[in-house]
Amino acid sequence: MLTKNQIKLIHSLRQKKFRISQKMFIVEGVKVVGEFLNSKYELVEIFSSDEEYSWCGPNFTEVSSKELSKISNFTAANKVLAIFKIPNPLPVDWTGLVLALDSVNDPGNLGTIIRLCDWFGINDLVCNESTVDCYNSKVVQSSMGSHSRVNINYLQLESVLVGLKPCFGTFMEGKSVYDQKLPKKGVIVLGNEANGISDGIEALVNIRLSIPRFGPDKKTESLNVANAAAIILSEFKRNSTEK
Amino acid sequence: MLTKNQIKLIHSLRQKKFRISQKMFIVEGVKVVGEFLNSKYELVEIFSSDEEYSWCGPNFTEVSSKELSKISNFTAANKVLAIFKIPNPLPVDWTGLVLALDSVNDPGNLGTIIRLCDWFGINDLVCNESTVDCYNSKVVQSSMGSHSRVNINYLQLESVLVGLKPCFGTFMEGKSVYDQKLPKKGVIVLGNEANGISDGIEALVNIRLSIPRFGPDKKTESLNVANAAAIILSEFKRNSTEK
Structure with a gap:
């Protein structure tokens, strides 16, 4: 009862x-x-x-x-x-590869991104305060339990990212992620579903990446942020397997 | 009124x-x-x-x-x-790179996959009859208009895939998609969210791919099918840009 x-x-x-x-x-x-x-x-x-x-x-x-x-x-x-x-998160290990989210709104997207971090062995996910709460029920459901293997901190990105290099961000007009040498350490920033990375955080990004678009028309406006995360994390990790 | x-x-x-x-x-x-x-x-x-x-x-x-x-x-x-x-779809151009879906259930996943096909210039998406209807409202909304640039057919995959090679499928124990030479032509099969590729269709796959999993635990059970599509399509296309 x-x-x-x-x-x-x-x-x-x-x-x-x-x-x-x-x-x-x-x-x-x-x-x-x-x-x-x-x-x-x-x-x-x-x-x-x-x-x-x-x-x-x-x-x-x-x-x-x-x-x-x-x-x-x-x-x-x-x-x-x-x-x-809800446990207290561990401090961020900035010496590894860290994923940072700037105002990701959709709970399904955040849940999927947590699952991707788990899959690709990204220990630290850092969100700014306007990113949806990771303990929201829909986030928890769509992360499928991956929460327990990813350390998630909510921090002021504009402050904590200052001076951290390399700091990667995804933009429509960045350099192709296929051609860029990607290190094992650094920060990768992904932005809001509709507006991308905000100006304040964009100013802290020192390497601008893009995911190439194919097809004759190239009219597709953008990729879903969780799909962009999937491709970017895969690229960083495949690099680390190259001989 | x-x-x-x-x-x-x-x-x-x-x-x-x-x-x-x-x-x-x-x-x-x-x-x-x-x-x-x-x-x-x-x-x-x-x-x-x-x-x-x-x-x-x-x-x-x-x-x-x-x-x-x-x-x-x-x-x-x-x-x-x-x-x-609803227009009549064009016949499938099997001489190009074709994405085939085996019983993808979730409308959001199908919509996202249509958007990915558009992004990566995949003209033909082929679904079996148990895949969710691509004109379902939620599919239409999440494809963000990409429908108009992807040719979608609903066909009996077990029949149409017979003899078509190369036919790629994703499995937990396939060969790493990072190490496999990927052609510009062929069929890529993705399976159902919970059950993967069904036995009848698995029998027609002649190259088994997997997306490598990283991290110390490797406990993540699977990737969301739309994220798997994102990574696999990106790998096929990045190969075509290599010099």
Whole structure:
């Protein structure tokens, strides 16, 4: 049975301000909850219609499917919902390859980018404060559990990037990423879905990259930011495998 | 003013069976409608609260914002909605580089893949019948107008791919796409979000590719199919730019 306080807590955690004040966030679905249970994240409470989770001990509350659908964000409620503690991120290791996001708005894009960082072994993702919160439910769902393997900091990019070189950014008129020698260390900045990299941060970029466009018309306006991240990270990493 | 028949038609076009029988589909939003108006697609009707579209002549119906929100699929209704004819696709040009999709389900993924085809100059996209309909509203929105520059056919992949070589497919244990010589012609198959490429189609693939995974843990289960498409298409195209 769900208590009123539990329902209230879960609903409040849909909002960023309560996630920040409570230092907790919500994860749903067997697969993604499993990823977080197998990580260093600290479980607060877990709610399921399935006794399978009873190994979680006193943190486990058995609930009916009907109760679950009341607290779920999914239209077709999943069989498990869990609350985890938001950990304090580690300091950024600026001596490695760091991905920095300037005002990425779409939760699906951020989730996919976290998954890409995990895939390509990028340990540090740095977001400016106007990037969507990485503990937003939709971000958590689309990252598919990769959160637990990527260190995410929210920082003032305009300050922290000062003097850091090389600092790469993607632009329509940059140098082809296929022709540029890409190092194993440095910062890669990706910008907002509609407006790209903001002026203040653009001023800190010292190497301007672009992803070449093919085809006769070349009318496609831009690539989705998560696809741009996929191609750019792949290029940086394939370089490191070259003999 | 909207007539009852117009409202009925628009609502019916949210369903695939009516799009097929009527050979029409819906586009919303200034940017994407603009892309289709500037293409070879034939306009059937256009509804807007803005007189700007009156140049469309008898196809234009001025409607109030309230009427528009009734027929819109968006929560925040956009200022224009248009109906276009679904054209007959051209036959596939199998002598070029063709992308084939095996049961891609998510409309956002298909839309993004169409946008990627446009970006990388892939003229032909071939989908099997269980891939989501490319005239689904969400696909149209996320392709951002790239539909008009990519030729999309729905075909029985198991039949049409027989004997076509080279036929590339992506698998977790394929050969690194970074090490494989990639030709300018051939077929690239991408599979379903959860299950990958089905057995029947896998049997027709003669070169198995994979996207290398980095990082110490290598726990990330898979890349999103649109991100995999981005990296694979970029690799095929970067090869063609090499001296």
